[in-house]
Structure formats: C-alpha cells, structure tokens
Amino acid sequence: MLRMTSESAAVPTRSKPKRQQAVLTVQDKTQVSENLVRLCLGGADYAKLNRNECTDAYVKLLLPQPGSGLAAPFDLERLREEAPELLPARRTYTVRRWDDANERLWIDVVVHNAPGQNGIASDWAETACEGDRIALMGAGGGYAPRREADLHILIGDHATVPAIAAALEAMQPGARGYALIHVDDEADVLSLTHPEGVVVSWVSGPHENLLTAVEALDVPPASIENRSVHVFCHAERGLTKRLRSHLVRERGIAREDISISAYWALGRVEDRFQAEKREAIGRIDPD
Numbered sequence: 001m002l003r004m005t006s007e008s009a010a011v012p013t014r015s016k017p018k019r020q021q022a023v024l025t026v027q028d029k030t031q032v033s034e035n036l037v038r039l040c041l042g043g044a045d046y047a048k049l050n051r052n053e054c055t056d057a058y059v060k061l062l063l064p065q066p067g068s069g070l071a072a073p074f075d076l077e078r079l080r081e082e083a084p085e086l087l088p089a090r091r092t093y094t095v096r097r098w099d100d101a102n103e104r105l106w107i108d109v110v111v112h113n114a115p116g117q118n119g120i121a122s123d124w125a126e127t128a129c130e131g132d133r134i135a136l137m138g139a140g141g142g143y144a145p146r147r148e149a150d151l152h153i154l155i156g157d158h159a160t161v162p163a164i165a166a167a168l169e170a171m172q173p174g175a176r177g178y179a180l181i182h183v184d185d186e187a188d189v190l191s192l193t194h195p196e197g198v199v200v201s202w203v204s205g206p207h208e209n210l211l212t213a214v215e216a217l218d219v220p221p222a223s224i225e226n227r228s229v230h231v232f233c234h235a236e237r238g239l240t241k242r243l244r245s246h247l248v249r250e251r252g253i254a255r256e257d258i259s260i261s262a263y264w265a266l267g268r269v270e271d272r273f274q275a276e277k278r279e280a281i282g283r284i285d286p287d
C-alpha cells in the first residue's frame with residue numbers, strides 16, 4: 001500500500017473501501033468533548049478491513065433502518081433486489097487510530113442533535129453501549145501529509161477533527177504549517193498533539209469564519225510556485241466549494257497539491273449527499 005517517492009517519502013496510494021462487511025462490537029465509549037463521542041470497535045472481523053496508511057482512512061458504518069428488524073451482517077444484494085427500502089444507511093467515519101495487535105480501531109463521532117439535524121449515526125453513537133454489534137465496510141482513504149512539503153495547511157470542521165488530528169500526529173517533528181478548525185461549540189475545542197512548527201487555530205461562530213481565517217493565512221507565494229505546499233481541506237459542502245475557489249483560483253495553489261472534498265452537506269442525509277456527487281450540486285470541482 002506504500003508508494004515511495006524520489007525523496008524516499010512514504011506516500012499512501014488512494015485506497016477504495018472493500019465491499020466485505022466486518023461485524024465488530026463496541027468495546028469502549030468515551031466522551032471526548034461536549035459533542036464528540038469516541039467508540040472503540042473490535043473483534044475477529046477486523047482482519048476483513050482494508051487497513052491502510054492514509055491519515056484520512058475511513059470506514060462505512062452500516063446502520064439498520066429503525067423498525068426494519070434487520071441486524072448485521074446484512075445480505076445487501078438480496079435487500080437491493082427484494083426490499084431496497086430496508087437497505088441499511090451508510091455513514092462515513094475516519095479511523096482515528098488502528099490497533100492491529102488487538103484487532104480494534106477508534107472512530108470519533110460528532111453528535112449533532114439540534115432539531116431537524118439529528119442523524120441515524122449520530123443517534124447510534126450517542127446511545128451505543130459496550131457489546132453492541134456494528135457492521136463496517138472499508139477502509140478507503142487518499143491523503144497523508146507529504147514529507148517533502150515545506151508548508152502544510154489543514155482546514156476542516158468538527159467532522160474533520162479526527163482526520164486532522166491523525167495528520168498532525170503523522171507529520172515529521174520539523175513540519176511547518178497551519179491547521180484551522182471550525183467548531184460550533186467552543187466546548188469542543190481539543191488540545192491536539194502537533195509539531196511545534198504547525199500553528200493550530202480553532203474558529204467558532206458562523207461557518208464562513210473558517211473561510212475568513214483561511215483568507216488571512218500568510219502563505220509565501222514562492223511555496224505555491226515551487227509546489228511545496230500540501231493542503232487538506234474537508235468540511236460542509238457549501239463551504240468547501242468556497243474554500244476550493246479561494247485556494248485554487250485566488251491563491252493559485254495547484255489542484256494536485258490539495259486534498260479536498262465535502263464531508264457532509266447541510267440539510268442532506270448522507271445517502272442523498274453521496275448520490276448528489278454525481279450531480280452538478282454535489283461537485284466540488286467546477287466542470
């Protein structure tokens with residue numbers, strides 16, 4: 001899974017989720033901050049997951065529709081043919097940490113339960129108990145900080161915190177750059193481990209404040225010209241489009257030096273949001 005560049009830096013290749021289901025059990029649950037729940041999931045099926053070296057490695061949780069009476073593992077092919085309305089919901093979560101020796105992994109789930117904004121995965125995480133079974137597929141992933149980059153820029157919101165935290169931990173001690181993270185609630189600000197040369201800033205208030213903070217970043221034009229900036233930018237869809245426009249069109253950062261996609265979309269359940277990636281509204285890159 002590792003590709004070596006001319007600078008001998010290990011760069012993970014893009015990894016697509018495997019279709020095999022792994023049924024794991026909840027082994028532990030901790031409240032990381034006001035609205036972030038950490039779940040440790042483990043079991044012998046761990047081996048079925050396509051563990052990879054991307055710092056943004058992600059799994060798909062398969063959650064039964066309430067009232068369906070179905071439980072993991074799911075016969076997805078049969079459901080697709082005979083009762084598509086009963087197909088489990090798929091929700092994407094970053095693997096915050098892998099533990100091969102003990103066949104377990106951790107995911108951090110944002111609990112967003114404002115009226116009209118609660119979701120099946122957020123509700124599941126809030127009520128999950130030790131011993132609960134959960135089906136997962138994966139893992140996919142596509143980014144790890146480039147060792148040869150002289151400036152890293154990490155941009156995200158609450159849902160991106162696990163991926164940004166993993167990226168910061170994977171950086172070389174001498175790495176330099178910025179991490180800008182938006183949270184709705186200041187009680188969700190965390191103390192993240194990061195190289196001394198990376199400035200981590202938390203932004204609150206309206207989501208647009210994240211864009212304003214990115215616009216104010218001091219990025220040497222020479223780093224952009226010589227392609228030594230590496231950007232990771234993932235947030236709510238509408239905001240991510242505006243961030244892309246700023247980074248590529250206004251700053252002139254090469255698209256190949258930016259890992260960018262939407263992690264969720266306001267007013268959309270994830271199944272709809274994922275389906276919309278095939279439509280104009282769902283595309284982050286203009287045609």
Ligand SMILES: Cc1cc2nc3c(=O)[nH]c(=O)nc-3n(C[C@H](O)[C@H](O)[C@H](O)COP(=O)(O)OP(=O)(O)OC[C@H]3O[C@@H](n4cnc5c(N)ncnc54)[C@H](O)[C@@H]3O)c2cc1C
Nearest residue numbers: 092094110112117119120121122159265266267268269270
């Ligand atoms: C590659 C990838 C990695 C991701 N990693 C993580 C992760 O590690 N942790 C994490 O918490 N999320 C992560 N997400 C985002 C997560 O998949 C979505 O937030 C997902 O929609 C949550 O599912 P749900 O069932 O709770 O809500 P849904 O049923 O999908 O949505 C219900 C309602 O909640 C709103 N909503 C969805 N997510 C949020 C949110 N974060 N804040 C406020 N409102 C929201 C929607 O707009 C919708 O109106 C990731 C997404 C991707 C694509």
